[in-house]
Amino acid sequence: MHISNPLTAALAALPLTSANPLDTRQSSPTLTVNLAQKYQEIDGFGFSEAFQRAYNIYNLPEPKRSQLVDLLFSVTTGAGFTIVRNGIGSSQSSQSDWMNTFLPASPGSPTAEPAYVWDGKDSGQVWVSQQALRYGVKTFYGDAWSAPGFMKTNGKDTNGGQLCGVSGASCSSGDWKQAYANYLVKYIQFYQQSGIDVTHIGFLNEPDMSTSYASMQSTGQQSADFIKVLYPTLQKAGLSNVSIACCEATGWQAQSTMTAALKAAGVENMLGVVTAHTYTSGISGTQPTTRKVWETECSDLSGGWSTAWYTNGAAGDGFTWANNIYTGLTTGNVSAYLWWVATQDKATNNNNNEKLILVDGNTYTVSKRFWAFAQYSRTIRPKAVRVGVSGGGGGSNLRSTAFLNADGSIAVNVINSGAGAVTLSVVGTGATAARGWKTDGSNDMTEIAVVVGTDGTVSGVSVPGRGLTSVVISTAS
Known part of the structure; x- marks a missing residue:
């Protein structure tokens, strides 16, 4: 690769970690939940x-x-x-x-x-x-x-x-x-x-x-x-x-x-x-x-x-x-x-x-x-309604579903068929709180840490390679 710009060269020399404030390549892909798009009741x-x-x-x-x-x-x-x-x-x-x-x-x-x-x-x-x-x-x-x-x-x-x-x-x-x-x-x-x-x-x-x-x-x-x-x-x-x-x-x-x-x-x-x-x-x-x-x-x-x-x-x-x-x-x-x-x-x-x-x-x-x-x-309860969900990147590796539970919470489930872990953000829910769990070769619905921003975005949703992660999101409504 030919690098001519000094700033670009400096960025290229830095390790690609979330601690790097100049590393835009670490922005997480986003899942968008569409609560207005409704399918079957569970x-x-x-x-x-x-x-x-x-x-x-x-x-x-x-x-x-x-x-x-x-x-x-x-x-x-x-x-x-x-x-x-x-x-x-x-x-x-x-x-x-x-x-x-x-x-x-x-x-x-x-x-x-x-x-x-x-x-x-x-x-x-x-x-x-x-x-x-x-x-x-x-x-x-x-x-x-x-x-x-x-x-x-x-x-x-x-x-x-x-x-x-x-x-x-x-x-x-x-x-x-x-x-x-x-x-x-x-x-x-x-x-x-x-x-x-x-x-x-x-x-x-x-x-x-x-x-x-x-x-x-x-x-x-x-x-x-x-x-x-x-x-x-x-x-x-x-x-x-x-x-x-x-x-x-x-x-x-x-x-x-x-x-x-x-x-x-x-x-x-x-x-x-x-x-x-x-x-x-x-x-x-x-x-x-x-x-x-x-x-x-x-x-x-x-x-x-x-x-x-x-x-x-x-x-x-x-x-x-x-x-x-x-x-x-x-x-x-x-x-x-x-x-x-x-x-x-x-x-x-x-x-x-x-x-x-x-x-x-x-x-x-x-x-x-x-x-x-x-x-x-455990996350999709009786009388939940499946709703729309899109995005997430990952090409064909990610398969996502979203459900609006009767208590107003929103369950999002993501399967990752790729070998490497993916970290996602979830928007469109107006989240006030959230909990997440993952299952893969070494985890049995193990709880994971997720972050809820002031804008209602749920971030830090980690989906293991060849794994399944579920997030239950609480909202103000």
Whole structure:
């Protein structure tokens, strides 16, 4: 480089540090929040402890049990999860971690009086839900993998089959749609007896496949047939506040097809939320609906147990899931993002990555995936609204979201896919105070120092290389 100006030459000789008053190259890039640009409302982030996973927590000795509950639900030291997805049992036994039905015997016909049997535990899920209540969780989603076997074309709750009475599924025993709707209402009432208000009810799980455990197949039209029965049944039972969720397809594209069919069948206005998984196809766009959309199940089913944050983009990495959540919130406009199970032991499914936390005997180990969720769940609270955010520099390395919480605070989350750290300023919020946290290979939502200027600018927001930083900003309004 040829340097002819003496001042320029002097600047070039100085070290590039923030202590250098003449070094203009150290000005931080800026993120601009646009509170007037609004997108979807957020219901929350969560997990399931279905198929008896809840006992992994319940059976831990104290103080480990209380510590793990705190880790899941605390907004100061844990993930602050706000949605619990419970499985509604349909099986005759508890073998292979199946979930027991509370209607073990057929009443003989769809119109006969059922003999319900409720144990008050529901595979440990009642206890987990009660713990969540203590932390202020208000969203409880009950989802059935299948109807009881005697209500289906194949006579059992496993290996697919369809609900008797929907289009193309006639049974000699009769039409069981109303009986199944009554069954789901009874489930909600049982939970009410335990002090838990079920807010969302689902009647399917992965209806586009058949499995050796509880499963029930359904097309979009068949699902609509049942929704037309379930909706008025909830109304009649005084449960109009419970939202119907459908349809939990294995992938985003499969659910898009089902969503379009529900719309064509005229039941969209009866739905509370459209629900989908991301196993067979990831989130590549919005669902074709005006209803809220939830991503209700995702995980790494094939990878061996890992606590890694970043290993070249592996499917189980925490950094991978930070980016997946970002895609769900932005590309998918989802109002909720749920992981599969919170806990699992070593023996189940060859100790794979489908869990956030490994429970091993009397102790537990937390994955970095957990902390990716925590950065979003703890800072973006229920009823938050996603708002516009732009800038930040960093080329394609930075991915940012911003949310206006119901309490007036603003959450800004920034992912840095570059190898080097980036320090940002945030404007457009009118900040009066702010706190920040970061997660990377050596940090688990560790608090960072940020500075709030008299003009409302938040500066010193450090985002680690291949890391995630969240800032919660308080305002005067």
